[in-house]
Ligand code: SF4
């Protein structure tokens with residue numbers, strides 16, 4: 001019996017944008033990049049914490065009553081909301097359990113590949129009729145390479161189509177080990193220039209380009225995706241550079257443009273952390 005476990009923050013059924021057919025997308029926690037525009041900040045850290053959605057809180061105060069750490073306080077006038085002292089929270093989950101509206105939730109859960117497969121197997125009939133399958137995404141799914149490998153291997157054994165959406169920022173040996181288990185790579189190429197890439201994501205993209213070159217030379221099926229972030233990734237220069245680069249690697253790589261989610265800032269507020277893109281926009 002495999003002892004591997006991993007951390008997931010969402011399983012999304014009936015996804016139609018993450019590869020062919022109807023897909024089940026599994027979101028793995030943890031990412032080595034720190035993109036200033038990231039719309040899933042709950043997927044960046046590999047730790048599990050709580051997040052709070054003020055919009056669905058009915059200010060009943062039940063969470064305050066059960067918190068053993070005194071980390072929660074009902075505050076605000078006239079509209080009440082919960083203020084969280086995250087330094088005190090020990091993630092016991094008492095608040096999550098009693099909240100009647102799911103306004104307080106965990107940002108992920110620890111699970112095993114077998115448990116993930118149990119969820120995925122429920123959707124096999126949809127995969128069969130639509131030509132779909134599973135897509136591992138995140139966060140960065142290759143940040144938990146053993147966990148990802150095991151899920152993909154188990155899908156292979158069951159004849160389920162596998163896709164992975166990744167920045168490809170991971171050690172070369174991870175890409176080499178995992179590539180046999182993946183039918184489709186969806187590679188997020190954000191910024192072409194390595195220096196600008198480092199400026200906005202915290203890392204250079206040289207490793208990403210190296211891994212992409214390896215996948216192309218292995219004959220893997222690849223889609224390149226560019227997230228359209230205003231004045232950062234959506235500039236003519238960046239788009240043309242990525243298009244030219246993808247074309248120089250192979251004439252058969254489709255390039256897709258992904259619209260940016262304007263509500264990304266809400267996820268930062270729920271986690272109680274600043275949204276880097278907001279600060280950047282204020283400075284410019
Ligand atoms: S998870 Fe536990 S410690 Fe943290 S706020 Fe909720 S009840 Fe308090």
Ligand code: SF4
Nearest residue numbers: 057058060061063099
């Ligand atoms: S239990 Fe839920 S709904 Fe009630 S105050 Fe706490 S967060 Fe809001």
